[in-house]
Amino acid sequence: MLQVTEIREHKDKMIAALAKRGIDATQVLEDVIKTDELRRSTQAKLDETLAQSNTFSKEIGILFKKGETQKAGLLKEKTIQLKEASKVVSEQLTEASEKLQQLLFTIPNIPNELVPAGNDETNNEEVFHEGEIPVLAEGSLPHWELAKKYDIINFELGVKITGAGFPVYKGKGARLQRALIAYFLDKNTEAGYTEYQVPHLVNEASALGTGQLPDKEGQMYHATEDDLYLIPTAEVPITNMFRGDLVNSNNLPILCTGYTPCFRREAGSYGAHVRGLNRLHQFDKVEIVRIEHPEKSADALDGMVEHVKDILRELKLPYRVLRLCGGDLGFTATLTYDFEVFSTAQDRWLEISSVSNFETFQANRLKLRFKDTDGKNKLAHTLNGSSLALPRVLAGILENYQTPDGIKIPKVLIPYCGFDLIK
RNA sequence: GGAGAAAUGGCAGAGUGGUCGAAUGCGGCAGUCUUGAAAACUGUUGAGGGUCACACCUCCGGGGGUUCGAAUCCCUCUUUCUCCGCCA
Secondary structure, X not given: OOOHHHHHHHHHHHHHHHXXXXXXXXXXXXXXXXXXXXXXXXXXXXXXXXXXXXXXXXXXXXXHHHOOHHHHHHHHHHHHHXXXXXXXXXXXHHXXXXXXXXXXXXXXXXXXXXXXXXXXXHHOEEEEEEOOOOOOOOOOOOHHHHHHHOOOEEHHHHHHXXXXXXXXXXXXXXXXXXXXXXXXXXXXXXXXXXXXXXXXXXXXXXXXXXXOOOOOHHHOOEEOOOOEEEOOOOHXXXXXXOOOOEEEHHHOOEEEEEEEEEEOOOOOOOOXXXXXXXXXXEEEEEEEEEEEOHHHHHHHHHHHHHHHHHHHXXXXXXXXXXXXXXXXXXXXXXXXXXXXXXXXXXXXXXXXXXXXXXXXXXXXXXXXXXXXXXXXXXXXXXXXXXXXXXXXXXXXXXXXXXXXXXXXXXXXXXXXHOOOEEO
């Protein structure tokens, strides 16, 4: 959620930046300013009435003590009238505040100046790539065929017990998943992130805090009986641990990591692009989250990108890093780098990580502040990234590491797996 | 599931109808002392809205009520703790 004071001061700049998302925000920003003016003037009116009423109440107390009950009675009448008047104004204030809130909820975050303009993924900018794309032997297979061949992932069983998009991992497939999770968590904790295990269901306030609600309601599974949401990413519970907090600036940055399953309802398209592990309703992910001082968040984002690069380098997977364009940028982000692994047998890139800076957008909803060295309370910056999403990494490994003898295991994973070949 | 107790500033913890946005301690910040640091001492320090700045308004778990006036009384919800029951 954007800050109203920022909108008041930098409206034109914001309109220009939001244009990169393909949005003309002129009208809505003007509405925000107008509604905020109404809110403030109504607030002032209410304050005045209440101030008057408070003064009278104090006088009544004094009069009673003196025993001047008649005078007190007169003042009572007056305060009763003021109370009636304040009720009406108070309702107007609520109305204006709610309208303002509604408007603010519809406006996405302001893209960073590095974000290229553009409507869709074709305008994303490749900023880095690394790793050799292997030349595979004759008869190499996509991962869903490999999964069947080696009996390590069973999609049909998942359909039987739940539905499409809920695979069952088996034997060395399950072990490889577990190895990846442990390896990722180890890499993250070595880099200074503290490991957390968090709830997989969250309440409405949490979903609002990180921006899943109100705009992405349909993308989450909703347990209506208890009004809880299955998390679409560990970002939600982890970031919300700090909701409403006021932290001291010398406690920043705060670095967290956690493994969770992630649940996504999103109705995907059909065909090869969603086959196998490419798109699931439930998948595993290890997430990193940072709470940063505003002056350090840009560097922090670069650091997170380097961290994820390091992991992919160790896994020896061919990958590229994209800077998302305005049209592809998520609602809450100012700047996002996507990581994609090349899936050789499918001959396409698969997104495996998304690293973003949200600046104050989430913090404003979360009321996550820090006490700066000048003694002032300010909104912190939040950032997060996947490190990494499991299924597509697994797909990449299966496809890129396949040989006529079986699937080799990346060297760094062998200690975690306890085997070096799936055959 | 049953019975009882509680929820107050960054933290701990007083406060049972008016002068309480709230004692005290810790922590934070500034200073004195010191070569420097620690200790000690002195001062300062809740949050949000509003204002050029004041004034002023709101906030004592959430919501509602009683009252001229509520942290304080009533209702309700949530959470925590103790005891009992049940159970991985």
